[in-house]
Amino acid sequence: MLAEAHVAILLTGALVGVAAAPLGLFLVLRGTAMLTDAVSHSIVLGIVIVWLLTGATSGPVQMLGAALAGVATVAVTGALQRSGLVRSDAAIGLAFPALFAAGVLLINLNARDVHLDVDSVLLGEIGFVWLDTMRIAGVEVPVSVVTLAVVAVINMAFVAAFWKELTLGSFDPALAAALGLAPGLLHQGLLVLTSVTAVASFDAVGAILFIAFAIVPSATALFLTDRPARALGLAVIVAGLAAGVGQWLAFRLDVSIGGMMAVTAGGLFVMALGLAPRRGVLARLMRRRAEAADQQARTLVAHLFTHEHGPEAATECSGAALSDHLRWPPDVAARVVLHGLDRGLIERHGEVLALTGKGRAVAQAIFDPLGHGQSGGAPGSISASSAKAP
Structure with a gap:
């Protein structure tokens, strides 16, 4: 059953997400996702060098070999950053x-007739994973x-064993270093x-889908929660859905499977970007509208x-005066009055608007934020209890 085409493809894609999500989460939190x-990409050099030396x-x-090439990339990038001559993004x-x-x-010079192709490294072919099997039990x-x-x-x-160190190192590397948690070594x-x-993803899905599953699910999860543990679980779920x-x-649609998985991951990110309950675009627009209504x-x-x-x-406390004195269009004035009534700040007596106790407390906080005794009337008026004899 596991060797059936659709099952093998689904498991492979999901496992790429499960394998990449724990690493991608902390890379995104550290702001080094583009590493x-x-x-x-750079581990192609390590793959070729190992093949030249061993034939494997x-x-x-x-x-x-790929891991050493990755470390070399980070080392070169770090050296360029520490030089102070270029910024971190330029160094990468x-x-x-x-x-x-x-x-x-090196591939072009030494591997023209060997099954070691750049396209397979970048794109892979997840549709053929079911053809290469091994027998287990x-x-x-x-x-x-x-x-x-x-x-x-x-x-x-790895992530479970060093969860505390990785989390602290992601949010406050200086404190982690001061506590002796070696954030730099853990980052390596x-x-x-x-x-x-x-490398494990190359034969099946290539670098592109790996990058997508390493970054996009974690970035999506962090739109939905502030807690790293929950974000990790959500990232795995997003990768599985993608x-x-x-x-x-x-x-x-009869299109590239790996490409469509990456596009689907991007679509889930766009949905989170727009609909996330706290950080989504829609939530922010609603908060801004609510803040504007409160200010009005x-x-x-x-x-x-x-x-x-x-x-x-x-006359001054009528609905008509709002348009004249505050320069609100009639529809805006009507909406603000309804908002004030809904919040219990004002009450209506015929055509006249009056403050409730709650509304008066809000007004006093506006005109007398330090609570020096202003209790009503025009701004600047002083209550009798706070007046002092000359």
């Missing part, structure tokens, strides 16, 4: 294209599923595992407080 892109095109030796942009290009040139299981499952367990174990460990995971829905859409209600309360005891209170 995933840098590492996943897969296996643990290749993963070790300088380091990984050079290393990636060197790997491509009498069951045919795709090699990619086994490899990614092992890598996912290793990544999860994250990037080594990122390199290993990228794999399942992406596979279904790819079959329906405060303006209304201040206007009524200023004129409620004046000789023209009946």
Whole structure:
């Protein structure tokens, strides 16, 4: 059953997300998510060098070479950053294209007739994973599923073992270093595992889907929650949904499976960006509208407080006066009055608007924020109890 095409494809895509999510979460939190892109490209150089030295095109030796190439990328990037001559983003942009290009040139020079192709590294072909299987307990299981499952367990174990250190190092590296938690060493460990995971993903999904599943699910999850533990669980769920829905859409539309999985992950991110309950675009627009309505209600309360005891209170405190004095269009004035009534700030007596006790307290807080004794009437009036004899 595991070797059936659709099951193997789904498991492979989901396992890429499960393996990449724990690493991607902390890279996103640290603001170094693009190192995933840098590492996943530059390890081509490590793959080629290992092949030239050993003849191996897969296996643990290749993963070790890729991991060392990833560490080299980080080392070069860090050296450029510490030089002070370029910014961090420019350092990444300088380091990984050079290393990636060197790997491509070595392929062109030395591997023309060997099954080691740049397109397979970048794009992979998840649709063929079910053809390469191994027997485990009498069951045919795709090699990619086994490899990614092992890598996912290793990544999860690393993150679980150093959860406190990784979390503190992501939010406050200086404090983590002061406490002796070695945030720099743990960051190197994250990037080594990122390199290993990228290599494990190459044959099946390529670098592009790996990058998408390393960054997008974690970024999506962080729109939905502030807690890293919940974000990790949500990132795994998002990756699984992207794999399942992406596979279904790819079959329906007859397009690239890996590409559609990546696009689906991006679609889920866009949904979170727009609909997240606290940080989404819609929630922010609603908060801004609510804040604007509250500010208009405060303006209304201040206007009524200023004129409620004046000789023209009946005129000044009417709905018509709001359009004349506050320059609100009639529809805006009507909406503000309804908002004030709903919040219990004002009450209506025929055509005249009056403050409630709650509205008067709000007005006093506006005109007398320090509570020096102003109790009513026009701004600047002083209550009798606070007046002092000359």
